[in-house]
Amino acid sequence: MLEPPRPTDAELAILRVLRRRGASTVKDAHEELARSSPTGYTTTLKQLQIMAEKGLVTRNESQRAHLYVARCPEEQTQTQLVGDLLDRAFDGSAARLVQRALSSRPASPEELAEIRQWLDQLEGETK
Amino acid sequence: MLEPPRPTDAELAILRVLRRRGASTVKDAHEELARSSPTGYTTTLKQLQIMAEKGLVTRNESQRAHLYVARCPEEQTQTQLVGDLLDRAFDGSAARLVQRALSSRPASPEELAEIRQWLDQLEGETK
DNA sequence: ACTTGTCAACGAAGAGTTTCGTAGATGGCG
DNA sequence: CGCCATCTACGAAACTCTTCGTTGACAAGT
Numbered sequence: 577m578l579e580p581p582r583p584t585d586a587e588l589a590i591l592r593v594l595r596r597r598g599a600s601t602v603k604d605a606h607e608e609l610a611r612s613s614p615t616g617y618t619t620t621l622k623q624l625q626i627m628a629e630k631g632l633v634t635r636n637e638s639q640r641a642h643l644y645v646a647r648c649p650e651e652q653t654q655t656q657l658v659g660d661l662l663d664r665a666f667d668g669s670a671a672r673l674v675q676r677a678l679s680s681r682p683a684s685p686e687e688l689a690e691i692r693q694w695l696d697q698l699e700g701e702t703k
Numbered sequence: 704m705l706e707p708p709r710p711t712d713a714e715l716a717i718l719r720v721l722r723r724r725g726a727s728t729v730k731d732a733h734e735e736l737a738r739s740s741p742t743g744y745t746t747t748l749k750q751l752q753i754m755a756e757k758g759l760v761t762r763n764e765s766q767r768a769h770l771y772v773a774r775c776p777e778e779q780t781q782t783q784l785v786g787d788l789l790d791r792a793f794d795g796s797a798a799r800l801v802q803r804a805l806s807s808r809p810a811s812p813e814e815l816a817e818i819r820q821w822l823d824q825l826e827g828e829t830k
Numbered sequence: 831a832c833t834t835g836t837c838a839a840c841g842a843a844g845a846g847t848t849t850c851g852t853a854g855a856t857g858g859c860g
Numbered sequence: 861c862g863c864c865a866t867c868t869a870c871g872a873a874a875c876t877c878t879t880c881g882t883t884g885a886c887a888a889g890t
Contacts, residue, residue: 659807671814680786687798
């Protein structure tokens with residue numbers, strides 16, 4: 577279990593829900609998911625079972641309705657996905673990726689300020 | 704041909720080669736690809752055929768050895784992929800994505816300066 | 831006990847991706 | 861012409877992802 581493969585689209589959607597709700601039964605997770613994209617109950621169940629096998633979520637079986645929890649923090653998932661994209665499509669250039677991100681979505685002044693703060697912090701470390 | 708689905712891993716690898724080499728025969732593209740991940744000649748051929756169907760590459764059949772060219776500029780692919788990732792895993796927050804990108808790969812001071820330049824330019828536009 | 835509702839488990843189907851073996855077309859060369 | 865190398869075309873197999881129908885277990889109510 578060294579290299580977690582990157583989560584698929586459906587898996588990311590489920591992780592989003594689990595992180596927002598905390599420990600959830602299949603029923604609860606499914607109801608939330610079905611709001612944005614209607615799908616069968618057993619579909620969500622199957623996804624969660626697979627994700628448990630993969631180690632993306634942990635399962636508490638002490639109750640009849642099992643409880644699922646996201647296993648890794650959102651930060652880790654995000655860092656992994658970004659690093660992956662960096663390698664696959666940006667030749668490792670973080671600067672280029674940032675450029676594309678900012679041109680893809682017009683960021684608010686607040687966001688720009690936040691980013692600037694990050695740059696300050698990083699440059700401070702380098703010195 | 705409204706919404707091009709995001710390119711798969713294999714497709715991205717091929718687009719990388721085509722953009723570096725320019726118009727290429729299957730043979731040439733395959734030889735370059737096989738260096739990093741050994742695979743059969745017909746595999747590359749099939750990929751290029753599928754990509755031609757999808758419109759990711761164009762094919763010049765005037766010579767016996769067809770010539771393939773990447774159809775969309777790298778910039779467009781990158782913008783699309785980043786926008787996609789933004790939606791799927793970052794709740795649309797470009798600032799968060801930038802943060803993760805910078806913590807995922809230690810960026811060089813030059814890159815940081817480049818990013819800072821971009822921020823200046825964007826803020827200038829807003830005013 | 832019987833029925834009903836809720837739940838996990840299982841299996842399978844359909845789509846998309848990736849790989850490759852084989853066949854068919856073409857051009858050059860003896 | 862007939863042989864050989866090269867290249868595309870075709871089809872199928874293996875794999876993953878996603879979805880869902882069905883089954884069986886279990887608990888609560890009648």
